[in-house]
Amino acid sequence: MPSPVTHGLVGIVMAQTVPLGVSKRRSTVVFAVLSVMPDIDLLGSLAGIPWRGNLGHRGITHSVGVAVVCGLIGARIIHGKQGLSRRKVVGLTLLACAVAVSHGLLDAATSIGVGVGLLMPFFDERIILPVRPILVPRARGDGLVLAMLRMVLAELLTVWLPLFVGAGIVHVYRRLAPAEQLPNCADSVARRPRA
Numbered sequence: 001m002p003s004p005v006t007h008g009l010v011g012i013v014m015a016q017t018v019p020l021g022v023s024k025r026r027s028t029v030v031f032a033v034l035s036v037m038p039d040i041d042l043l044g045s046l047a048g049i050p051w052r053g054n055l056g057h058r059g060i061t062h063s064v065g066v067a068v069v070c071g072l073i074g075a076r077i078i079h080g081k082q083g084l085s086r087r088k089v090v091g092l093t094l095l096a097c098a099v100a101v102s103h104g105l106l107d108a109a110t111s112i113g114v115g116v117g118l119l120m121p122f123f124d125e126r127i128i129l130p131v132r133p134i135l136v137p138r139a140r141g142d143g144l145v146l147a148m149l150r151m152v153l154a155e156l157l158t159v160w161l162p163l164f165v166g167a168g169i170v171h172v173y174r175r176l177a178p179a180e181q182l183p184n185c186a187d188s189v190a191r192r193p194r195a
């Protein structure tokens with residue numbers, strides 16, 4: 001599977017792209033939790049729940065349906081009673097759902113494994129994506145270090161790099177775009193130097 005650091009990083013970096021006016025600090029905490037939360041099923045496995053059952057590891061907690069529900073709740077926790085515009089609430093909610101869904105998709109993109117219950121409980125088959133760039137080290141002994149390095153490199157290129165590039169593009173756009181093109185937000189205007 002992707003390292004826990006990679007899962008968590010998805011949430012932390014995507015929290016930096018929330019609509020202007022939304023608390024980044026609160027978004028960072030909630031998104032980080034959303035991005036790693038599906039692995040809570042490991043606790044069930046430790047308690048004896050069958051690994052390959054719907055409640056086992058990479059089962060229903062990794063499904064798109066559960067992720068969307070968690071994303072909706074997470075977005076609600078973030079904006080609370082802030083009185084954000086509908087447009088910002090929708091943007092924040094879509095981001096929160098994307099963060100939550102990312103965990104199952106990344107797990108389904110690992111080079112080995114029994115797949116992920118992305119469509120549970122409606123479809124019990126576990127899904128493996130046709131393209132699986134995220135490597136899982138299988139070597140033992142002397143080859144383990146090299147295999148670990150390959151795994152880290154694969155995650156850097158396929159997850160970290162696109163993630164930072166995407167967040168960077170959003171950041172640059174917000175710095176360069178005329179204020180009137182940005183969503184209506186007091187802090188986006190306040191940052192502008194007065195003429």
Ligand SMILES: [Zn+2]
Pocket residue numbers: 001038039058062103107
């Ligand atoms: Zn997982």
